[in-house]
Amino acid sequence: MPETILVVAEQREGKLNRVSWETLAAGQAIAAETGWVLEASVIGDSVGSVASEIAGKKVAKVYDVESPELKKYTPDAFSAALKEFLTSKQPKLVLMPHTYQVRDFIPKLATAMGRTVISDCVGFRKDGDKVLFTRQMFQGKFAADVSFNCDAPWFVTFQNGAFRGDKVEAGSSAAPIESVKVGISQGIVRNNPQEVFKEAKQAVDLTQAEIIVSVGRGIKEQKNIELAKQLADALGGEIAASRPICDSGWLPMDRQIGSSGQTVAPKLYLALGISGAIQHIVGMKGARSVVAINKDHEAPIFEIADVAVVGNLFDIVPPLIEEVKKAKAGN
Amino acid sequence: MKILVCIKQVPQKDAPLKLNESGTWIREDVSYEVNEPDAYALKEALRQKEKHGGEVVAITAGPARAQHVEDPGFVGLDAFNTARAFAAAIKDEKFDLIFTGLQSDDYGFAQTGVILAELLGWPHATIIMQIEKSDGGIKVKRELEAGYFQFVEVPLPAVLTIQSGINKLRYATLIGIKQAKNKPLRKVTLAEVQAAMSANLQKIERMYIPHKTKKTEYLEGSASEIAKKLVDKLRNEIRVL
Numbered sequence: 001m002p003e004t005i006l007v008v009a010e011q012r013e014g015k016l017n018r019v020s021w022e023t024l025a026a027g028q029a030i031a032a033e034t035g036w037v038l039e040a041s042v043i044g045d046s047v048g049s050v051a052s053e054i055a056g057k058k059v060a061k062v063y064d065v066e067s068p069e070l071k072k073y074t075p076d077a078f079s080a081a082l083k084e085f086l087t088s089k090q091p092k093l094v095l096m097p098h099t100y101q102v103r104d105f106i107p108k109l110a111t112a113m114g115r116t117v118i119s120d121c122v123g124f125r126k127d128g129d130k131v132l133f134t135r136q137m138f139q140g141k142f143a144a145d146v147s148f149n150c151d152a153p154w155f156v157t158f159q160n161g162a163f164r165g166d167k168v169e170a171g172s173s174a175a176p177i178e179s180v181k182v183g184i185s186q187g188i189v190r191n192n193p194q195e196v197f198k199e200a201k202q203a204v205d206l207t208q209a210e211i212i213v214s215v216g217r218g219i220k221e222q223k224n225i226e227l228a229k230q231l232a233d234a235l236g237g238e239i240a241a242s243r244p245i246c247d248s249g250w251l252p253m254d255r256q257i258g259s260s261g262q263t264v265a266p267k268l269y270l271a272l273g274i275s276g277a278i279q280h281i282v283g284m285k286g287a288r289s290v291v292a293i294n295k296d297h298e299a300p301i302f303e304i305a306d307v308a309v310v311g312n313l314f315d316i317v318p319p320l321i322e323e324v325k326k327a328k329a330g331n
Numbered sequence: 332m333k334i335l336v337c338i339k340q341v342p343q344k345d346a347p348l349k350l351n352e353s354g355t356w357i358r359e360d361v362s363y364e365v366n367e368p369d370a371y372a373l374k375e376a377l378r379q380k381e382k383h384g385g386e387v388v389a390i391t392a393g394p395a396r397a398q399h400v401e402d403p404g405f406v407g408l409d410a411f412n413t414a415r416a417f418a419a420a421i422k423d424e425k426f427d428l429i430f431t432g433l434q435s436d437d438y439g440f441a442q443t444g445v446i447l448a449e450l451l452g453w454p455h456a457t458i459i460m461q462i463e464k465s466d467g468g469i470k471v472k473r474e475l476e477a478g479y480f481q482f483v484e485v486p487l488p489a490v491l492t493i494q495s496g497i498n499k500l501r502y503a504t505l506i507g508i509k510q511a512k513n514k515p516l517r518k519v520t521l522a523e524v525q526a527a528m529s530a531n532l533q534k535i536e537r538m539y540i541p542h543k544t545k546k547t548e549y550l551e552g553s554a555s556e557i558a559k560k561l562v563d564k565l566r567n568e569i570r571v572l
Contacts, residue, residue: 075445075455100476104457107410107445116411116532119440132536138357138437141348143541150532190454192484196475207476211571235571268571289569290545291561307564308549309557319558327562327572 003092003152005031007040007059008082010099011050016042019097021165024057026124026158027095028169033126036092039063040175043081043182045071051177058169062177063089069184075105076189081182082109091153093131098157110155117155118146122162139259140278160207161265161286204238204254206262211237211270214257214284215245218273218294218313222250227317228272234324237268242280258283272313276301293317332385332464334376335424337417337431337443338369339391344436355535356407368432372493375462376430383464385427392416402521409531410438414446419524428469429490433458441492448490455490456483460497 007027009020024040031038041063042050051064065085069077082105086094096102098120110117123134125145132145133156148154206212213232219225225239232239239255246256257264258280265286272293274280277300284290285304292305293313302308309316340363342348349358365373376387392405392413405416429451431444448455460480461472468486474494475481485491550560566572 100458100474103441104445107442108449108455111411111414111446111449116409117442118533119442127536130536136439136541137538138342138348139439140541142350142357142538144538145536147534147536148532149530149534190486191456194482194484196479196481198479235565268565268569291564291569302547303543304545305547306545306569307561308547309561310549311554311557315554316557319555320561323558323562324565324572327566 003034003036004089005034005036005038005093005095006086006089006091006153007038008094008096009040009042009050009054010097010101011042011044011047012101014044014047014050016050016053017097017099018165019099019160020054021168022160022163023095023097023158024054024059025163025165025168028058029163030093030095030124030131033124034131039091041065041085041180043070043078043085045069048177048179052174055175055177056170057175058171059175062175063180064177065180065182067182067184069189070182072193073101074189074191074193075108076191077184078105079109079112080184080188083112084182085180086113086153094153094155096155096157098159102157106155106157113153115150115153115155116148117157118148119157120159121146121156122159124156136282140282159282159286160263206238206240206255206257206264209238209264209266211235211268212240212257212264212266212284212287213237213270213272214240214242214274215251215272216242216274216280217244218275219245219250220273222248224314225250227314227321231270231272231317231321231324234321234328235268235270237266237270240264242274242277271301271305272317274301275299276303332379332383332427333425334379334385334387335421335426335429336369336373336376336387336389337391337429337447338373338389339366339435339437340364340393341366341436350538350540354537354539356538366432366435366437368434368436368493368495370432371495371497372430372432374498375493376428378498379428379462388424388426390417390420404521404525407531408528409533410440410442410446411532412528414443414450415527415529416519416524417443417447418450419527420519425488427487429453429488431490431492433492433494444490444492451488451490453488453490454485455492456485457492458494459491460494462491 005027010017027038037060039061040054040059043065051062055062118133121133121135125132137144215228240257241251246253259282263283267288269284269287270291290305291307292301293309297310342361343364346361351358434441456471458474459471463470473481550557
């Protein structure tokens, strides 16, 4: 029997969290490299439609793991359900996205099974018999290849944007779905979660944005934010910023990109006057294309830029807005 | 309430870091400071003490320059072993709450607090923005993704990982942390807790400077030429126009 890789997809209210496609793409890549069999699972209450959605992709099997106790997320119930399921399946490798929800329960689950999690990985590498997982250290200043020093199952979470969700391979036919009922004993759930809500002030979800225009210290003054907003509007994108801009109150905190803000993976990330401190980079390096405008040619943002403009943003942005408008009008 | 705060030291933010000779860790001859997320946890613990009375105790693991769980053998522990050392070190004390920072600026595991909760058999909640006492326990506000939040009732004792935005750190907070040097200190040796520990379950094989994966194209010319070239790229290569 070959070894098995099991992806645990994330769903919220019966809808697949699209970051799960990235985890599935990671699973497909590891399967291709190792020859291990790729399976997927979704856990919750009445999540059959999510299982069907995943079954359309190139996976050997999808498990629909259900219990009424899983309707509301709690770390106790999710950990207990997965422990029961994984103990019976014994996969070699268990992959999950590094979401806030997964971060909340996966260390508990692994500990309950006497195992460890290599968390927040950005890649993997096969090295002889070993599979090494690459994660960032010291806020991205270094990378480390990390191996497991324990028995399976091995738990790994992948950083948002580490793999391309849109590159996940479709299957030639729908994968079989196996329904698994897990029993969660009375009294196991100790936390009482209440309804999820947004703050009265409308918070923006930049993770879904396809185009982001982001400003850093190079914007100099609060009134100049308007210029970046005009560019974002012309492009049909969202405005965002690095931490110092939000700390100064020039843009609200929910527009902040980086390790203490949102992690985004848009088609275009246009960085205006952003130096590219690592705390910022970790939040946007998953962008498909990065365009950076900065007058300092040594700014680290250029290390990860596809297109670089070394120059004064106040000279370049006004004609850029005009050209974008012209291009849009011509469509 | 008796609150334990888990604190670690990390290299100072602007410290120039170099790899060690074996390429498995950094050279340790740099200046250290309190891991910033842990400073938020400590500040919050002190705030809770002001409100409800009680006691705040800090725990940290490391060589001589740190306090409490003190031995060079505590260097390079994975999150599982750090949590096991802490659990063993506090086994004779009764805490109502344990706080940790969200994650550390060196490893960035974001795991130690949750593992500690599981080892102690306590409930936990992560990424906490607000803490209120309630009947029989606490009510906490968790930050979720995409601007969402959730209140969760948690019975005590419990472990919470604290989000940075929960309070405003001031320079005075860090001074306050330094003054903790004058507080009573219990040193825990490796021998006291070693029985609870094991070999690390994960191992850093190699550490290195990340490879540059992108090829960068520089656009040159006058501002209007650059604007034209850039729009051409946005349309034909990046395809967002």
